[in-house]
Structures are given as structure tokens and as C-alpha cells.
Amino acid sequence: MKKDIEIPKVENVHIVAIREWNDDFQEDCWYAYLLNATNEPLEMAMIVSRAYGLINGENRNTSSLRHAFAKVEPQSAVKIEFLENNVLQLNNEFLVSYFLNNKMFDKKFIFKVNGINEKAQSDLPAINKRGVMAI
Template sequence: MKKDIVIPKVENVHIVAIQEWSDDFQENCWYAYLLNATNETLEMAMIVSRAYGLINGENRNTMQLRHAFAKVEPKSAVKIEFLENNVLQLNNEFMLSYFIGNQMFDKKFMFKVNSINERAQTDLPVIGKRGVMGV
């Protein structure tokens, strides 16, 4: 029975962190984005995010945040959430599930402690911006 279950590999879909100017905070802030670099529309994209780890030797956990997008167009990105500076010191995890046609895709993306920073930025596919890609 288990051998009959096919779990497709997620390709060209990423969770990325992009630094942008915030008028609210009057500074550059980090935001998480769902980046669809495929030629297909992602349907019913659901993301559960959380951060966890140690700060000053003390265990810290954020609450889980849930996000849903009915459609994510091909070759585009949608903003998921603001990444507050304190959570950048923690492991940031994003569980992504979505459909292409009748096929469900699922992947966990991770940003390790302090991995979201200006030095770690690379050119991101499709959107012409720089950012940090989750692994």
C-alpha cells in the first residue's frame, strides 16, 4: 500500500526572505515570500510557519501562523509575512502544501539561526530581486 503512494518532488517553488523598505517602521525589514518559478498556477497553497530555538540560553518558540492563497500565478511571488528581527535569531520553518491540477505537493523550508542576513542574499529567480532562499 505504501509503495503505491507517489509523493512528487517540489521543484521551482521556494520560500524566500526579501528585505524591503517599510513605511510603518521607517527601515528595511525582512518579509517571507512564496515564490512560484514554475509555468503552472499553484492552487490552494497553505503555509504553516513557526520559529524556535535558543536566545540567551532560553528556549523560545513562536506561535504557529497559518496562511492560505487560493492561487499563486506562474512566475510570481506573494508576500507571506513580516519577519520580526527577534525571530531572525531563531530557526524559521515554513511548511508548504499546494496543488497543481489534482496533484498535491508538500515541502518544509527552513532558515537556520541567523541565516537571514544581507550577506546571504542571492539573485532570486523570476522576480528580479535579491533575497535569501529557504532550504
């Protein structure tokens, strides 16, 4: 039965970190976005995020956060969550599931320890912004 399950490859859908002004903190802060660089809308996008790793030799884990978007328009991005500075020194994992053309897609995206930084930024597809792409 397992051989009968088709798992399509995720293409042109990304998790990205973008640095933006935050009025509450009066500084630029990092935010995670779901980026849809396809020409079709994503439907029922669900994301579970968490951070984990070592800080000063001690294991640290954040709680899991869950997000859902009924529709993500083509060639656009939706804000997922604020990335607090302390979690940037951990691995940040995003499990993404969505439907595209009546097929379910699923992928794990990870920002490695200290991978979200100014020097790691590049031009992002589909939107006119710079940011860091998760692997």
C-alpha cells in the same frame, strides 16, 4: 498502502526572504514570500510557519501562523508575513502544501539561525529581486 502513495518532488517553488521598506517602522525589514518559479499556477497553497531555537540558553518557540492562497500565478511571488528582527535569530520553518496539475506537493523549508542577512542574499529566480532562499 504506504507504498502506493506518490509524493512528487517540489521543484521551482521556494520560500524566500526579501528586504523591503516598511512605512510603519521607517526602515528596511525582512518579509517571507512564496515564490512560484514554475510555468503553471499553484492552487490552494497552504503555509504553516513557526520559529524555534535558543536565545541566551533558553528555548524559545513562536506560535504557529497559518496562511492560505487560492492561486499563486506562475513566475511570481506572494507575501506571506513580516519577519520580526527577534525571530531572525531562531530557526524559521515554513511547511508548504499546494496543488499543481492536480497533484498535491508538500515540503518543509527552513531558514537556519541568523541565516537571513544581507550577506546571504542572491538573485532570485522568476522575479527581479534579491533575497535569501530557504533550504
